[in-house]
Amino acid sequence: MNWKVRLRNPVFWVQIVVSAFAAVLAYAGLTAADLTTWESVGALLCNAVRNPYCLFLVLSSVWNAVNDPTTTGLTDSERARQYTIPQK
Structure with a gap:
């Protein structure tokens, strides 16, 4: 995989964070509207880290x-591996 380009792409990071957070919310049976304080966000994340099944869901989403x-397989296409910046 072309990790250099992926890691420099902010869209990649948003995709990773949203997919992981959505898995945690779904497991907890919550919506984003239920998180009204930073303490509730912290508690949700701490509980997720302690739960092996929830971690499995997060890893699956990521x-x-x-x-x-x-x-095929776990690689990017030959063309994608040649990128130096994300293509439009």
């Missing part, structure tokens, strides 16, 4: 955000 389903 995997889906990272993996390119248009290629």
Whole structure:
């Protein structure tokens, strides 16, 4: 995979954070509107880290955000591996 380009792309990071946070919210049966204080966000994240099943859900969501389903195996396409910046 072309990690240099992915790690410098802010959209990649938003995708990772949103997919992980959505998995935690879904497991807890909450919506973003239920989180009205930073303490409740912290408690939610601490509980998620302590729960192996919730961690599995987070890892599955992150995997889906990272993996390119248009290629075989775990790599990017040959063209994508040649990028030095994200292509439009």
